[in-house]
Amino acid sequence: MQIDPPAHTPGAPAAAAATFSLDPETFKKVHPAEYHRRFLSQNVRSDGRPLDKFRKALVNVGSITTAHGSAMVRLGHTTVVCGIKAEVAEPRPATPKEGYLIPNVDLPALCSPLFRPGPPGELAQTVSEYINRLVNSSKVLNLEDLCIASGAAVWALHADIVCLNYEGNILDAALIALMAALRNLRLPTATYHESESTVHATEHRPIALVLDHFPVAATFGTFDGHHILYDPTDEEEPLLGSQITIVVDGEEGMCGLLKPGGAAMTREVLERCTRAARDRCADVSAAIDLALAAQRID
């Protein structure tokens, strides 16, 4: 048997030893920013997307039968489930006809090693609070529709959004899930018995809510100042110079704009992101319509 001579010239082994190489997984851990920069210089991201592409929103509604309305949303691997439970409460004295919509986002330790068990962390708190402010201030639904008996009993909609798999951009996913679950929500016919001050409800749930607005959030991040990354993932999130979330409502409306500090952003970038958010809004509402139609066929 003949042993092949080494392919390189005698000088090569020393040169190979001098160049230091890392396998991609290790390189990502040691130099995360540089790792992503190499991808971005080729106009592609580490998950294979172009810079200006959102992850496809996959929506499924009505899969949780213990909830009055429910939806599961996936953006890439990010998975959230929103379940709305309708319970009866006393209205506030100042607003005797208005019900309650109480959204909460939970990031349990199950969904990522970033989160610890126990009380909600900073991210969960800010996202919950922002969504609460958004849906209640932009009047997504008329809270007076939730009245059972004025001054005595109203519906309180507990919308609990649980993340099952965290891969970044929880705000967009949570808002899509909340809106899809609200559209899936069916309330029973309720009657208030004044003599016993109790509320009786039918088992049948015929009442759908009228939604006046349909906010859809789109999040963007800037990397190294000049790269705009649409829909950042959990790997990209800590490396971003600044983040901006634009919440639009259909063709015209604007419900919210959130830029929590970070690097400054030019007006051109802001305008470009707003246009992209409008396109995103159309795609997301189409995905929700499709899910609702699929459920009706079942």
Added chain:
Amino acid sequence: MDRKRVSGPDKTVVPLLESAATALPTVFDPDRRKDERTPEQLRPMFMKTGAVRQANGSAYLETGRLKVTCGVYGPRQTSRSKMSTRGTLNCEFKFAPFSCAKRRSYLKDNQEREYSLTLQQALSPAVRLDLLPKSTVDVYVQVLECDGSTSALAAAITCASLALADAGIEMLDIVAACSAGFIGSRTFLDADGEEEGQQTGSLLLSYMPSLNEVTHIIQSGEVSSNATVKALEICVDACSVINTVMQKSLVTSIE
């Protein structure tokens, strides 16, 4: 008051059901179950590993309307700097707020605390904790939809054991769990929410099917010892059935 969450009104209640007041209570007969199961039949079961991307191991389990997901993290360093030659298995069992008939709070209640402990007791005999000194394995279980609380716990144990296997943590055998209910002298498997309301007692068995060993039993309610022995037998048989489903989903995850 919980200041870290969006809080609604102080007190909310479930409305009374109109039909419940008029309908006559029907007595549950294990031979005539609503979903046409025989008394010794489980609900159809679906399992999948790899549900949580960032976890070391994870699994999703669905049986009937019951939906459970589990993520395993570790082995990682124990946070307290306490030297121990054996690893610890930390289990957390949580019902999602919308998973039950009445809304559940985010704060851990007594039932969840008890179930977390049962989960840990049922799984730790199977896990080779002696190979993991100074480390912790965290097992987080979330119930998305509950249909019978004892069967939810059984599903959680099965799902968690599948997730541990998916994480590549050394075990003596996987643990399959199964619940049985008693009504009078009759025994039936895998009670759903409605049947659970009528049963007079229950039994939960956690079992290592290949080793033929029991890791955990808990029985409640007054039943004759004969009925308990019979329930154990049918649970052991059912665990072997569950085992084949678990094996199959593990093989699929490798392919």
